[in-house]
Structures are given as C-alpha cells and as structure tokens.
Amino acid sequence: MMQLTTLPNGLRVASRAMPGFETVAVGLYAEAGSRHETAALNGIAHLYEHMVFKGAGGRTAREISEAIEDVGGDLNAATDREGTSFSATLLAEHLPLGLELLSDMILHPHFAADDLVREKEVVLQELGEARDTPSDIIFDELWTAAYPDQPLGRSVLGDEDSIAAITVDDLHGWRASQYRAGSLILVAAGKVDHERLVALAAERFGALPAGLIDQAEAANFAGGVRASRARADQAHLTAAFAAPCHPHPDYYPSRLFADIVGSGASCRLFQAVREERGLAYSVWASLTPYRDSGIFYAYAATSRRQAGAASELIFDVLDRASRDLSDRELERAKAQAKAGLLLSLESSWGQANYVARMLSTYDRLVEPREIVAEIDGVTLDQVRAAGARMLAGPKARATIGVPAVRAA
Known part of the structure; x- marks a missing residue:
C-alpha cells in the first residue's frame, strides 16, 4: 500500500x-x-x-x-x-x-x-x-x-x-x-x-525552507556532430534523435520502439550488427526521458576499419524498423518492459525509487498496474509512427576513434 x-x-x-x-x-x-x-x-x-x-x-x-x-x-x-x-x-x-x-x-x-x-x-x-x-x-x-x-x-x-x-x-x-x-x-x-x-x-x-526551486532552462534538442580523434582500440559510434518527454502520449510507443530495435539479444540491432555481420561486440539502443525533452540513442563499439559499415547498418536497421515492425516484436517488447518494471519492485530500494519517480513524473502516486495498462494499450501503428517521428527529427552524432573520413 x-x-x-x-x-x-x-x-x-x-x-x-x-x-x-x-x-x-x-x-x-x-x-x-x-x-x-x-x-x-x-x-x-x-x-x-x-x-x-x-x-x-x-x-x-x-x-x-x-x-x-x-x-x-x-x-x-x-x-x-x-x-x-x-x-x-x-x-x-x-x-x-x-x-x-x-x-x-x-x-x-x-x-x-x-x-x-x-x-x-x-x-x-x-x-x-x-x-x-x-x-x-x-x-x-x-x-x-x-x-x-x-x-x-x-x-x-x-x-x-x-x-x-x-x-x-x-x-x-x-x-x-x-x-x-x-x-x-x-x-x-x-x-x-x-x-x-x-x-x-x-x-x-520540518526546518527545511518552504517553496520550490527555479525551473531549469528549457531543453532544445538541436543536434550536431562531435568527433574525437583520440586513439582508441575500437571506434565508438553513437547517434541520437529527439524523443518525447515523460509523461507524453508518445512516450511508451517511443520507448517500445527503442526496446525493439536495441534491447536484449533478440533486438534488431544486436541481431543485424553482431550476429549476422559480426561488426560489433557491444551494440544497443535506449531512450532517456526528461521533464521537457527526451533522447533516443544507439551505440556500438566496433573496429576502426569497420566503423563505416557498422554506422551504415545501424541507420538502415533504424529506418527499416519504423516501417516493418511486427506484432510479435511488439508483444516481446511489452513483455520485457512489464517484467523489467515488476522485477525492479521486488526490493525495498526498487519500490522507494519507483514511488519517488512516479511522484516526480506524475505528481501523484501511481500503482504499477496503471503503468502495465499503459504498456498493454500501445498499438503497433503507434510504435511505428513514434519511431518514424523520432527518426525524421533532428539528429546528433558523436564518435571516438573513427577515421576522419567516417566521422561525418
């Protein structure tokens, strides 16, 4: 309770x-x-x-x-x-x-x-x-x-x-x-x-001063490129797109899109980049929401000589996913999201963190079943549309150890 x-x-x-x-x-x-x-x-x-x-x-x-x-x-x-x-x-x-x-x-x-x-x-x-x-x-x-x-x-x-x-x-x-x-x-x-x-x-x-802190400066996902030529054994590639904040009607469709393409060994990026082409050991994607913005991003660590091929494949996987995600992939992502939520609540620390996060996000107590219902209510069309909207917006890229001809 x-x-x-x-x-x-x-x-x-x-x-x-x-x-x-x-x-x-x-x-x-x-x-x-x-x-x-x-x-x-x-x-x-x-x-x-x-x-x-x-x-x-x-x-x-x-x-x-x-x-x-x-x-x-x-x-x-x-x-x-x-x-x-x-x-x-x-x-x-x-x-x-x-x-x-x-x-x-x-x-x-x-x-x-x-x-x-x-x-x-x-x-x-x-x-x-x-x-x-x-x-x-x-x-x-x-x-x-x-x-x-x-x-x-x-x-x-x-x-x-x-x-x-x-x-x-x-x-x-x-x-x-x-x-x-x-x-x-x-x-x-x-x-x-x-x-x-x-x-x-x-x-x-009780002695804490009353009142609220000043609001932070509004966030604007503008996008851009940062490339470090630092010598590294591997090339590190990232790409990011503007995503919905939380709460927002598009948040759960966007999060499920991110999970389908980048979470777990069955996700599209892992299967395409690592299993089918052997271009990376680490490859994944995630979505981080903030109060007024969000960021959907993908990461891979690959060899310097394969950086170009890995980068092209990642963008191809993301683009195709926004058009042809399947019901089976969505149901798997929903199962993973619900299991992740409920497993995190098996500890007192997980429960405390959950309650604080819900109060901060919704300004009220939210039972886990409400979140489960939100996840269950997401449709395949909503996920595809959310993915397409994110990919059509501004883009940011950052690389470390990528040859100059591959950094742009």
Whole structure:
C-alpha cells in the first residue's frame, strides 16, 4: 500500500509498506541536478553530493560511515542531470538513524575548506577515469552534440575549470537555492509505518525552507556532430534523435520502439550488427526521458576499419524498423518492459525509487498496474509512427576513434 502526506513546509513524504520485510529503504530525492547549474559552476550538484558525506551534524566523514555500518546499514547518493538522491538501507528498527543522517547531511553539512580541496581532487580523478573510458565519455559527447550550449548538454561531473571555481560559499548557496521542501520527496519502502515515518520526517526535516526551486532552462534538442580523434582500440559510434518527454502520449510507443530495435539479444540491432555481420561486440539502443525533452540513442563499439559499415547498418536497421515492425516484436517488447518494471519492485530500494519517480513524473502516486495498462494499450501503428517521428527529427552524432573520413 502506497501512502502520501505533505508536510506544512511542502515536503512530500511517501511510503510503500511491504509485508514480510524486516528492512527499510529510505531516500531523499531532490529535483536539482546538473541541468540546474550555471556554466561557471558546472559540476556543483555532483560535488555537493560528495561534500555532504565529508562531515555533517557534528559527525566527521568516518563517523558518518561508522554510524550507518554499526547497524549493518548502507548510505549512498547519486547525481544525474535532473536530480540528486540520498539513500539509506537498514533494518527497520534503525529507520530513525537513517533519517537523522540524511537530515544532517542536507540541513547541517560542514563544508570545511580543507575537505573541499581534497574532494575536488577525488572528483578530478573520477573525471579522468571517465575520460579514459571511451564507452563512458562518448555519451557526454553525444549529449553535448544533442543539446549544444545548454545545461542539459553539459557533463554531470563538470570540467577542470568549473570544479576549480567552486567555493564553500557556492556550496552553501546551492543548498539554499536547490534544497527547498517543495522540490524534495522523502520516500521509505519495506517494513515501514507511514504515520511514524511522517512524524520522524516532521522532526528531522520540518526546518527545511518552504517553496520550490527555479525551473531549469528549457531543453532544445538541436543536434550536431562531435568527433574525437583520440586513439582508441575500437571506434565508438553513437547517434541520437529527439524523443518525447515523460509523461507524453508518445512516450511508451517511443520507448517500445527503442526496446525493439536495441534491447536484449533478440533486438534488431544486436541481431543485424553482431550476429549476422559480426561488426560489433557491444551494440544497443535506449531512450532517456526528461521533464521537457527526451533522447533516443544507439551505440556500438566496433573496429576502426569497420566503423563505416557498422554506422551504415545501424541507420538502415533504424529506418527499416519504423516501417516493418511486427506484432510479435511488439508483444516481446511489452513483455520485457512489464517484467523489467515488476522485477525492479521486488526490493525495498526498487519500490522507494519507483514511488519517488512516479511522484516526480506524475505528481501523484501511481500503482504499477496503471503503468502495465499503459504498456498493454500501445498499438503497433503507434510504435511505428513514434519511431518514424523520432527518426525524421533532428539528429546528433558523436564518435571516438573513427577515421576522419567516417566521422561525418
């Protein structure tokens, strides 16, 4: 059973009780990610996520780790383009501790200057590791090509100059402007009593300032090309097209199109590019939705000499798919989508993440059966039409290690 209560300051508190569980997953979800940053402070959302673990509420970084691990729990966080999440998984009896740690990290971070200097070095190491991994960094290049000169097109990690520019005052400013109760969601799933959760939330998060954060700059999928000549053992190819946001009437038809062409060993790209031609080991496609935009993209890693053939085949597969997808392929994609959704809900963390995502997307609690019904209701004509619309729109491409004659 899902339940939702809104505190006087606007914080939404939701829960999903899961009979038979002895554990609880609790997460604080902030609708503030890298697309809310200025260019000068690109990377601050991610660095902020790191810094709250360095000391908060009178505890040092070590003491924070020891407090959660003393009770067998786990504390984690993640930042993406549209949000940041902080989560704790622990035995249900220790839920108050989980909320105490999360609230201290958001309301009472230390932000010591010497910690900031060290953590910037850690983030730079993370950035360097990503740049040394073409299959990771290629997607930053693709997003930059798709959304040029826009916050949505910038790296979540930032770059050397923007990271170096961030100060302690900037971190405090980010917290004050982005961590407002109306744009936060607190969710717990597992062995949880909703009324107790609400009482603990009011105690720990009642001091959060009310209000909403400013809307991020509107996204415009413009398209373009970025080609890196960096030497790599393989050529890395990506192509992207504008896709619907979520929710949007075209979202599920478009997502099912992406799944048919690029998800699993039976998908069209895997069968055509890898199984039939042997042109790539890794080849797939996916769709990522945002609040006001979406991006459908395909990826392949192939040899430098076969990059041209692989690229041509990928575009041919996509084009044919928009015209001749079959009922059998659609039914398979629906089965995979429904199974993926329901399997993700088998854990308390999966349930908490689902509830937060539905609240953020629909601004209400959505039972999984509603999503299953939406998927079941998609027709073959809708999927073909959605695919054709995406492929007819603007296109972005990014490559790494492709010979110059193949990059355009």
